[in-house]
Amino acid sequence: MKRVKRQPAVVCCMITALVFMWSGRVLAGNRWKPQPGFYFPSDVSLMDHQEQHFDIEDLSGKVVLFEVADMNSPIAQALAGAHRVGALGDVEPMTNLRQFEEAFPAWTGGVSLEDSRVALVTLLREDMDGRSASSLDARNWRTHFGANWSRNRYVLAEEESKPGFPRVEWQEGYLILDRNLVIRTATTSRDPVTELSQTYLPAINYLLAESGPTQWSQAAKEWPLSGELAMWRAKPERKLIAVGPRPGEAGGGTGRVSSVSDGSFKSRVLRRRGVTIVDFYATWCGPCKAFEPTYRDLAKRNRDIRFLRMDAERSPRTSGRYGVNAYPTIIVFRNGNEIHRWVGAPSAQGVQSILDRHT
Numbered sequence: 001m002k003r004v005k006r007q008p009a010v011v012c013c014m015i016t017a018l019v020f021m022w023s024g025r026v027l028a029g030n031r032w033k034p035q036p037g038f039y040f041p042s043d044v045s046l047m048d049h050q051e052q053h054f055d056i057e058d059l060s061g062k063v064v065l066f067e068v069a070d071m072n073s074p075i076a077q078a079l080a081g082a083h084r085v086g087a088l089g090d091v092e093p094m095t096n097l098r099q100f101e102e103a104f105p106a107w108t109g110g111v112s113l114e115d116s117r118v119a120l121v122t123l124l125r126e127d128m129d130g131r132s133a134s135s136l137d138a139r140n141w142r143t144h145f146g147a148n149w150s151r152n153r154y155v156l157a158e159e160e161s162k163p164g165f166p167r168v169e170w171q172e173g174y175l176i177l178d179r180n181l182v183i184r185t186a187t188t189s190r191d192p193v194t195e196l197s198q199t200y201l202p203a204i205n206y207l208l209a210e211s212g213p214t215q216w217s218q219a220a221k222e223w224p225l226s227g228e229l230a231m232w233r234a235k236p237e238r239k240l241i242a243v244g245p246r247p248g249e250a251g252g253g254t255g256r257v258s259s260v261s262d263g264s265f266k267s268r269v270l271r272r273r274g275v276t277i278v279d280f281y282a283t284w285c286g287p288c289k290a291f292e293p294t295y296r297d298l299a300k301r302n303r304d305i306r307f308l309r310m311d312a313e314r315s316p317r318t319s320g321r322y323g324v325n326a327y328p329t330i331i332v333f334r335n336g337n338e339i340h341r342w343v344g345a346p347s348a349q350g351v352q353s354i355l356d357r358h359t
Contacts, residue, residue, distance in 0.1 A: 185200045274334070278333065280319055
C-alpha cells in the first residue's frame with residue numbers, strides 16, 4: 001500500500017479551522033470585521049422595529065454611533081436604560097453606567113443625542129436565547145427601554161438572508177461613521193465603554209465640523225461583502241482616525257455606488273427627492289462589467305446625485321415593473337419618477353448631459 005504524505009498546507013488549513021472552531025468563530029456566511037477607511041456596507045439588509053427596511057444611507061449627513069449588541073449584554077441593557085426602567089429578562093445591567101441619553105453629552109463634550117446632526121443606531125445581534133435577533137426583538141427592545149429615548153435613536157435587526165444581501169456575522173462593539181458614512185473608528189475590545197467614552201466619542205466634534213467630501217471619503221473603499229469570503233481576526237482598533245475640516249471642501253453627496261434590491265427600492269428610489277440613477281445589470285453580462293468603471297467615475301464626479309446598481313435577475317419584481325429585459329439598462333429618476341433611460345451602455349458624455357439637464 002502506498003503511503004500518502006500529508007501536505008503541510010492541508011495541515012495548516014486544518015489547524016486554522018480548529019482554532020476558529022475553538023474560539024467560536026466558525027464562519028458561516030460572510031464575516032465582516034469593521035475597518036476604518038471603508039464605507040459602511042450598503043449590501044447589508046436591515047429592518048427596524050416596525051419590520052420596515054432601514055436604509056443606512058438615510059443617515060448620510062449625520063455622524064452616526066453604530067452599536068452592535070446582544071440583548072442579554074449587561075453593557076447594552078445599561079446603556080439602553082435598564083437602571084431606569086428595569087432589565088429585560090434575567091440580566092444584571094452593568095453598574096455605574098448611565099443611559100446613552102445621559103452619558104452622551106458628557107462623553108462628547110456637550111453634544112446631545114437630540115442634536116439633529118447625530119444619530120445612535122443599535123443593531124441587535126442575538127436575542128435573549130443567543131439566536132439571531134429579528135425585527136420582533138427590535139420592537140420588544142424599543143418597547144421596554146424606549147419611552148424617553150431621543151428621536152435620533154434607532155433599533156434594528158438584520159433581515160433574513162435574501163439573494164443579493166449576504167448575512168453578516170457581526171461582532172459586538174461600536175463604530176463611528178462620519179457624515180459620508182465612512183467608518184472612522186471601530187472598537188471590539190474587552191472594555192469598549194472606556195475606549196468609546198475616553199478616546200472615540202470626544203472626537204465627534206471634529207467630525208461634526210467636517211463638511212462635504214473629506215480625505216477619508218475620497219479614499220474610502222466599498223466593502224466587498226458580495227465577493228469571496230475573507231477571514232478576519234478580531235483585533236481592536238486603537239488609533240483615533242479623526243481630522244478637522246479641510247479648506248475648500250463643499251458638496252453633499254458621497255460619490256459612491258451602492259446596491260439596491262426589490263426590498264429597498266421603494267425607500268431608496270421612489271421616496272427620494274432629487275435625482276437618482278439606477279444601473280440594472282446581470283452578473284454574466286460583459287457590457288455591464290465594461291460599463292461599471294465609467295459608472296463609478298460618474299458617481300465620483302456627481303456627488304449630489306445618488307448612484308445605485310441593481311442585480312436585475314435577483315430583483316425580478318422591480319426589473320419586471322420597469323420592463324428591464326436587456327442589460328445594462330440605466331434609468332434616471334427624479335423625485336421617484338422615471339425621466340430618462342438607456343438600453344445598452346451609454347457614453348459618459350451622454351449620461352453627464354442628461355444629469356446636467358436635470359440637476
